[in-house]
Amino acid sequence: MAETLMTARNLTKSFGALMATDDLxxxxxxxxxxxxIGPNGAGKTTAIRQLSGEITSDAxxxxxxxxxxxALPMHKRxxxxxxxxxxxxxxxxxxxxxxxxxxxxxxxxxHSFRFWKPARSDPKLRTPARETLEKVGLERxxxxxxxxxxxxxxxxxELAMALATRPSLLMLDEPMAGMGLEDSKQxxxxxxxxxxxxxxxMVEHDMDAVFALADRITxxxxxxxxxxxxxxxxxxxxxxxxxxxxxxRTCSA
Amino acid sequence: xxxxxxxxxxxxxAAGLVFLVGLPPAASALGExxxxxLSSRILIYALAAASLNLVLGFGxxxxxxxxxxxxxxxxxxxxxxxxxxxxxAFFNWPFVLxxxxxxxxxxxxxxxxxALLALLIGAISLRTRGVYFIMSTLAFAQMMFFxxxxxxxxxxxxxxxxxxxxxxxxxxxxxxxxxxxLCLGLLTGFILLSHRLVNSRFGMVIRGxxxxxxxxxxxxxxxxxxxxxxxxFSGAGAGLAGxxxxxxxxxxxxxxxxxxVSGEIMVMVxxxxxxxxxxxxxxxAALLLLEEVLSQxxxxxxxxxxxxxxxxVLFAHNGLYGSLAQGKxxxx
Numbered sequence: 333m334a335e336t337l338m339t340a341r342n343l344t345k346s347f348g349a350l351m352a353t354d355d356l357x358x359x360x361x362x363x364x365x366x367x368x369i370g371p372n373g374a375g376k377t378t379a380i381r382q383l384s385g386e387i388t389s390d391a392x393x394x395x396x397x398x399x400x401x402x403a404l405p406m407h408k409r410x411x412x413x414x415x416x417x418x419x420x421x422x423x424x425x426x427x428x429x430x431x432x433x434x435x436x437x438x439x440x441x442x443h444s445f446r447f448w449k450p451a452r453s454d455p456k457l458r459t460p461a462r463e464t465l466e467k468v469g470l471e472r473x474x475x476x477x478x479x480x481x482x483x484x485x486x487x488x489x490e491l492a493m494a495l496a497t498r499p500s501l502l503m504l505d506e507p508m509a510g511m512g513l514e515d516s517k518q519x520x521x522x523x524x525x526x527x528x529x530x531x532x533x534m535v536e537h538d539m540d541a542v543f544a545l546a547d548r549i550t551x552x553x554x555x556x557x558x559x560x561x562x563x564x565x566x567x568x569x570x571x572x573x574x575x576x577x578x579x580x581r582t583c584s585a
Numbered sequence: 586x587x588x589x590x591x592x593x594x595x596x597x598x599a600a601g602l603v604f605l606v607g608l609p610p611a612a613s614a615l616g617e618x619x620x621x622x623l624s625s626r627i628l629i630y631a632l633a634a635a636s637l638n639l640v641l642g643f644g645x646x647x648x649x650x651x652x653x654x655x656x657x658x659x660x661x662x663x664x665x666x667x668x669x670x671x672x673x674a675f676f677n678w679p680f681v682l683x684x685x686x687x688x689x690x691x692x693x694x695x696x697x698x699x700a701l702l703a704l705l706i707g708a709i710s711l712r713t714r715g716v717y718f719i720m721s722t723l724a725f726a727q728m729m730f731f732x733x734x735x736x737x738x739x740x741x742x743x744x745x746x747x748x749x750x751x752x753x754x755x756x757x758x759x760x761x762x763x764x765x766x767l768c769l770g771l772l773t774g775f776i777l778l779s780h781r782l783v784n785s786r787f788g789m790v791i792r793g794x795x796x797x798x799x800x801x802x803x804x805x806x807x808x809x810x811x812x813x814x815x816x817x818f819s820g821a822g823a824g825l826a827g828x829x830x831x832x833x834x835x836x837x838x839x840x841x842x843x844x845x846v847s848g849e850i851m852v853m854v855x856x857x858x859x860x861x862x863x864x865x866x867x868x869x870a871a872l873l874l875l876e877e878v879l880s881q882x883x884x885x886x887x888x889x890x891x892x893x894x895x896x897x898v899l900f901a902h903n904g905l906y907g908s909l910a911q912g913k914x915x916x917x
Contacts, residue, residue, distance in 0.1 A: 386799065410805035422800040424793055435793050438786055439805035445814065446786040454786070497805065 337362040337501055337531050343382055343392035345375075345555075352378040353389070354555035360501065365523070365532045367542045370552035371575075376535040377419055379552065380505050383533070384416045385409040397500065410439065415499035417490045419506045419535070425479040429470055429489055432478055433461040436496035464496040468522060484515030491522070495530075502526075504534045508541055520544055543567075551575070594910040598863055605769055609762040621761045622833070627873050628768040629829045632775055634853035634865030636822025641851070642860030643783050644815045645795030649719045650706070650726030651850050654820040656842030657702050658695035658827025660733060663745045663837035665691055670748045688751035688758070688832075695828035696821045702729075703820020707813045723844060730842040744838025751832055758832060768829055775822055776862055782818070783862070791815050823850075856897055858904030867906040 338360040345353040352375045360366050368376050381387045383394060385406035393402045401409055424432050434457040438444060441456060451457060465471050468488045473481065478489060487507060494502055507523070508516045520541050526532065527545070536542050542549065543563050550560040553575045559566055566572055605624075612620040633655050640646040668675050668684025675682045685691060710721040734742045750758040758764045782788050794801050794808040801808050831837045840846070849872065857868025875893065879886035901908040 384803065386803070405807075406802040407805050407807045410803060416803050418800070418803075422797055422803075424796045424800070426796065427793075431789075435789060435801075436804050438789065439801075444786040444790045444806070444811065447788075448781050448785055450781075450784045451786045451789045452784065457786075493804065 335362050336360065337397060338383070338533075339395045340379075340383060341393050341395075343379070343394070344390045345378055345382055345387065346390060351555050353382060356392070356552070356555060356557055358383075358550060358557060358560075360531060360533055361548075362500075362531055363528055364547040365527060365534060365545050367546035367549045368533065368535045368552060369537070369539075369542055369549060374552040375555035376552055377505055378555070380416065380503050380533075380535060384414060384503055410497065413498075413500035414503070415494040415497050415501070416503040417494045417505060417507060419509055421483075421486045421490050423478045423486060423489050423493065425477075427478055428474065429465065429476050429478055429481070430458065430461050430474040432489055433464050433492050433496045434458060436493045437461055437464075440497045461496065464492050467495065468492045469518070484511050484518070487511060487515070487519065488522075491519075495526075500531060502530050502532045504532060504536075506535055506537060508536060508538045516541065592910070594863075597906070597909055601863065601866070602773070609765055613762070618761065621765050623873070623877060625761065625765045625768050625833050626830075627870050628765070628772050628866075629826050629833060630850065630853060630873060631866040631869035632768075632772045632829065633823050633826035633850050634857065634869050635772070635775055635779060635862075636819045636826065637850050638854045638859065638861075638865050639779060639782070639822065640812075640816055640819040641854055642864075643788065643795065644791045644812055646711070646812060646816065647719050648710075648722045648816070648819070649844070649847050649851065650722035650724075651819075651823050652842045652844065652846035653706070653726035653729040654699040654703055654823035655827040655830065655846065655850070656729060656733065656837075656839070657699045658824030659831035659837040659841050660739070660745075660827075661695040661698045661824075662691050662751065662828045662831040663747060664739055665694070666747050666751065667739065667745055686749070686751050688753040688828075691751055692825065692828045696824045699824020699827065700817050700821040703817045703823075704813070707816035707820070711809060711812055711816065723847070726842060726847055727844060730839050730844070733839040733842060740838070742839055744836055744840070747831065747835040747837070750835060764833065768833075771825065771829070772866070775825070776866075780862055787811065787814070852894065854904075856894065856904055858907030858910075861904065861907050861910070863910075864904050864906040868904065871905055 336359050340356060340358040343353050343356040356379060368379065370376055382389045385404055389402070393400060395401065396412060396414065401412065424435065437457045437460050438451065462471065462474060465474055468491055470485060470488055470492060473485060478486065481489060491507060508519055511519065516538060523532065523545055546563055548561060549563055549566045550557050551566060551572050558575060559569050559572050608624055609621050612618055633651065637648060637651045640648050665675060665684045666686050669686045671684065673684065675684060706722065706725045710718055710725065713721055739745050750764065753767070756763055756767065758767070783792065790806055790811045794812060798808050827841070830841065853868035853872050854865050855868070856871050857866065858864030875890055876886065879889050897905065
């Protein structure tokens, strides 16, 4: 296996009496697609929020690329090469598709205390933005206002914004959320094309997608990782079948 | 979006500018030079509203204390002019700061003082969100109001009269038309600067933060620093408006800092069109003209102003200018 890119050790997070993350340890290897699955309320999104720095952990440490990032806020982690997408589509709705991606590029092109030159005609932002949009297949929609995209396209844009910063670790919170069959297939193909180029940690409910994409799977139940391993191992794990996949359900790999 | 074609918006702006430039000679010709003073007042409030619009319209920061910066700018002019006439120093330690009536010193000083106040207030208020932000900006402004009310040396709540308008090189600011054109020039300059600002990289960060701050952080921005900078620019603009209003009325008093003034400036922004560059000018004109006209008929003019405001908010969602220019105005 390749070198470890991110290591989380003994993470905890509680909201009042609710233990959302309970002594969670996780290793993400460079280059892999690592899926995090688990029933609703297992703490998957909370884990993503802790790993990305949106919320601080009550205890535990996070190392990324050999560096302790436990205390770093989200925007600083982003500059180290950590990008994320959101479960609830988080794009800038009044802006055009290209504006959205250019914003991501801008975040990684030095400070933005630049008050004079128009950002919308800056080729340093616009050219890479268009390139990224071609990658995700939105090149025809560059001038469309994000609010008028279809749901599937908005999810693609969400991914494009995360990709635009050329991250070394991409954390995707349910990239297929709310998508129809066609859109899902397209997204799976897109993510497959990223395999090996960027390390991905993905939370997903769509088991077809998970088994089509993941190199390794971690199963979360009540904020604890009950199993980690290759898809076949996870599928065969009796504890996982018991806790998550449920009686009598078979997974199509 | 920024491709140039003479849109409705361009026509409105051009027509508005021609009207404003032609107003003083027209008013004099009609023997109604009173309107030059009223129009100067409109332009000055438009400047204050345009500066509030930077934070409110583009940054989504609902500052309910902009009167504080307006008043601070006015008091810098008022206090230093007072010392100049009296021939005394504002303070003697650690260095001597003598009074002056020179606009080239006073107005930049007003801008800097208001910017510093905005830096202080913004640095604290911007750590809060939503209604707490609104309340803390209001609370700071009320503190300023009571501070100047208790400042007996400078007239307390009676305020302070200026001996004359400031000296501005060879321009005679005592001439209402000259003063009017200066206000028009400064307002136009401020709006052009704002146009560059909101379309720059900085402006994109400000507008992105208004939409979704968490997303901005996930992309790698730290919105706080940018929002605070925007807040300081806004305070500076309001400070300049304050210096102008002190000159226009030749009088400063704490009433300039009253929360109702903050409210009026906000109404101007909303009336004209939140997040549009020319909107605040229309808003200021609409509000002050309505006030002028309605108050001639009844002293209860507020009673009639209220319903008009409600109608505009209900039916002209983008404000007067925003609705005239139809869509497309979101990008400045």
